[in-house]
Amino acid sequence: MRHAPLLLCLVLATAACGQAKESSPGATAGGSLDFQGSWNGLGSRHTIALGGDRLGSIVNLKGSMLLAGSGRPGVGFQSEVIGLNDSGTGFQGRSVWTDEHGDQVFSSLQGEGTAANNRIDGTILSGTGRYAGMTGSYQFSWQWVMEGEDGAVQGRAVDLRGRIQPGPVPGAPSR
Amino acid sequence: MTPGLIDPKVPDGVAPKPPGLIRELGTGLRIKRAAPFALALAIWFFPVPAGLTAPAWHLFAVFAAAIASVLINAFPLLTASMLAVGAIVLTGTIKPEQAYSGFANSSVLLVVIAFIVAQAVVKSGLGRRVSLFMVSRFGGSSLGLAYSIVLTDAVIAPAFPSNTARGGVLFPIVLSVAQGAGSKPEDETRYLGGYLMFCSMAGLAVSSALWMTATSCNPIAVQIIKQAGLDIDFAKWFLASAVPSLLAILLLPLIVAKLFPPRVGKTPEAPAAARKELAGMGRMSREEWITAGTFLLMVAGWIFGNQLHLNTTSVAFMGFGVLLFLGVITLDDITKQGDTLVTFFWLAVLFAMSAQLNEMGFMGYVGQRLAAGLGGLSWMTLYMTLVVLYVVIHYMFVSQTSQVLALFGVFLDVGTKGGVPLPLMAFALLFASSYFSVITPQGGSQNIIFAASGYLTQRELYKLGGIITLAFLAIYLVVGSPWVYFVMR
Numbered sequence: 001m002r003h004a005p006l007l008l009c010l011v012l013a014t015a016a017c018g019q020a021k022e023s024s025p026g027a028t029a030g031g032s033l034d035f036q037g038s039w040n041g042l043g044s045r046h047t048i049a050l051g052g053d054r055l056g057s058i059v060n061l062k063g064s065m066l067l068a069g070s071g072r073p074g075v076g077f078q079s080e081v082i083g084l085n086d087s088g089t090g091f092q093g094r095s096v097w098t099d100e101h102g103d104q105v106f107s108s109l110q111g112e113g114t115a116a117n118n119r120i121d122g123t124i125l126s127g128t129g130r131y132a133g134m135t136g137s138y139q140f141s142w143q144w145v146m147e148g149e150d151g152a153v154q155g156r157a158v159d160l161r162g163r164i165q166p167g168p169v170p171g172a173p174s175r
Numbered sequence: 176m177t178p179g180l181i182d183p184k185v186p187d188g189v190a191p192k193p194p195g196l197i198r199e200l201g202t203g204l205r206i207k208r209a210a211p212f213a214l215a216l217a218i219w220f221f222p223v224p225a226g227l228t229a230p231a232w233h234l235f236a237v238f239a240a241a242i243a244s245v246l247i248n249a250f251p252l253l254t255a256s257m258l259a260v261g262a263i264v265l266t267g268t269i270k271p272e273q274a275y276s277g278f279a280n281s282s283v284l285l286v287v288i289a290f291i292v293a294q295a296v297v298k299s300g301l302g303r304r305v306s307l308f309m310v311s312r313f314g315g316s317s318l319g320l321a322y323s324i325v326l327t328d329a330v331i332a333p334a335f336p337s338n339t340a341r342g343g344v345l346f347p348i349v350l351s352v353a354q355g356a357g358s359k360p361e362d363e364t365r366y367l368g369g370y371l372m373f374c375s376m377a378g379l380a381v382s383s384a385l386w387m388t389a390t391s392c393n394p395i396a397v398q399i400i401k402q403a404g405l406d407i408d409f410a411k412w413f414l415a416s417a418v419p420s421l422l423a424i425l426l427l428p429l430i431v432a433k434l435f436p437p438r439v440g441k442t443p444e445a446p447a448a449a450r451k452e453l454a455g456m457g458r459m460s461r462e463e464w465i466t467a468g469t470f471l472l473m474v475a476g477w478i479f480g481n482q483l484h485l486n487t488t489s490v491a492f493m494g495f496g497v498l499l500f501l502g503v504i505t506l507d508d509i510t511k512q513g514d515t516l517v518t519f520f521w522l523a524v525l526f527a528m529s530a531q532l533n534e535m536g537f538m539g540y541v542g543q544r545l546a547a548g549l550g551g552l553s554w555m556t557l558y559m560t561l562v563v564l565y566v567v568i569h570y571m572f573v574s575q576t577s578q579v580l581a582l583f584g585v586f587l588d589v590g591t592k593g594g595v596p597l598p599l600m601a602f603a604l605l606f607a608s609s610y611f612s613v614i615t616p617q618g619g620s621q622n623i624i625f626a627a628s629g630y631l632t633q634r635e636l637y638k639l640g641g642i643i644t645l646a647f648l649a650i651y652l653v654v655g656s657p658w659v660y661f662v663m664r
């Protein structure tokens with residue numbers, strides 16, 4: 001096996017990328033569905049000093065979000081977050097989740113964004129495709145990792161939990 | 176019959192000599208050359224896995240095919256990377272500025288400049304003087320030379336926060352020693368040079384694991400571990416790493432000699448001959464003094480770069496500029512550096528592709544899915560599986576820091592939640608984050624300087640890299656794990 005490492009790597013990647021059973025949030029329209037998950041985001045952070053200990057920073061992170069639980073809207077998403085953090089007033093951000101079909105979920109984020117309280121609350125605003133009309137909320141705690149040599153930063157969502165109300169099933173009569 | 180595992184082969188530096196027209200190719204080579212395209216198309220048109228986006232999946236298809244084409248010797252790395260970057264931009268998979276970002280990456284530029292500065296050390300005669308000095312002290316055998324290089328690296332490593340810069344310091348010495356011993360990349364004498372180059376490259380990987388301050392990704396990983404509840408300082412790191420790392424350093428030249436025999440055994444007469452020749456060289460020339468002074472200033476800039484807020488690559492650029500200004504390197508010398516340009520092209524492209532795979536979440540996705548699928552294992556099995564996976568996944572990365580940022584926290588979380596003691600999991604991942612860099616020639620930017628020397632073919636680099644990584648993995652798991660468990664109780 002001259003190319004064993006590459007083959008092993010490809011097998012691992014393929015195994016990891018194997019088709020997982022998809023859930024269909026639209027099928028249970030009307031009820032609330034719970035989900036949990038994990039998210040690791042990589043990107044950049046630019047910080048300016050606002051006098052004293054106060055700091056302002058803009059962040060842009062992209063990463064893979066994997067969800068679990070019977071109510072998950074999808075197995076996983078590519079998630080992108082853009083946000084503004086002011087250590088004096090807190091964190092405000094927007095997030096887009098994109099699935100393998102290109103369907104998207106849009107949400108807003110807010111939190112204190114301080115070292116003492118890094119809990120972030122997300123509100124699902126709307127979606128496209130199979131997530132059209134979906135609403136809900138989610139929470140997670142934010143962990144920052146030091147910047148790399150090239151200015152890259154990593155953000156980690158810890159204890160990500162949420163609840164969604166799927167949108168109306170396409171073709172179903174409106175009530 | 177070659178005594179080692181590696182078949183003898185006409186050295187090709189970065190690439191095997193390409194045949195001419197397609198119609199001149201044999202059937203075997205045609206199939207070989209078709210295989211990477213087939214692989215790319217197969218992955219590309221496979222349904223996009225849930226949780227990934229189409230661009231990330233398509234980029235993976237092209238990246239995997241490019242690496243595979245080099246491994247099966249279908250194309251040189253330059254050809255594969257040029258086809259790959261053309262494909263991903265023309266298909267709209269990623270934006271041009273993302274695909275070309277590697278050309279402005281400071282690590283990539285540092286590799287290129289370090290490579291050119293190394294040629295100045297050789298050209299000025301300083302390299303020959305240093306090589307004769309080393310042969311006069313350690314030249315009784317090729318093994319002695321290899322040990323002198325890896326041990327020197329291990330000693331200077333804690334002072335260098337950039338292992339790429341450290342590679343830039345070692346490479347001119349290794350190149351000079353190889354050339355001084357009559358080893359040339361273009362003929363059968365290349366084995367000694369190849370042996371020394373690979374020992375140096377792999378030595379950098381282990382010396383980075385030996386000291387907390389020996390590479391920039393170590394402190395980042397330490398911060399992640401701190402958030403998990405374990406404080407690691409310089410002394411604690413050294414205590415945990417000393418036994419497995421020093422064992423790996425001691426075994427490295429012996430293992431590489433078995434796999435890739437230098438074909439030069441004991442040379443008891445060499446030290447005396449080198450001393451005589453060194454005496455014949457006379458006093459240092461103007462060019463040697465300038466090169467030595469510039470090189471020492473560059474080394475000082477790399478060592479104290481963090482404290483003085485100096486960019487490592489800028490230090491290299493300034494040194495390069497000084498050598499040009501004072502005429503040690505001329506424009507004519509630069510025009511002859513075709514290999515450097517080749518290296519710059521393929522490294523920049525692969526670097527950008529791997530970085531984009533990471534940014535698009537592909538690496539994190541694979542890591543999270545694999546790690547999450549290990550539930551229910553005993554902690555010991557989980558521990559070993561996680562470490563092996565973490566090392567193997569580095570096949571897809573072109574930067575150690577990128578993998579640490581993307582996957583270190585995920586693997587640490589899964590391990591500790593599965594019952595693996597935190598210090599054991601933490602140190603195993605910390606050490607792996609350094610020694611896995613040798614798994615591919617592009618697995619760490621410091622490798623490229625040695626890989627591009629022309630003494631080893633790409634296939635040899637991949638083969639040796641795979642086997643040595645396996646050896647390191649075995650040493651750190653079998654010897655390192657009980658040691659860490661014992662001292663961190």
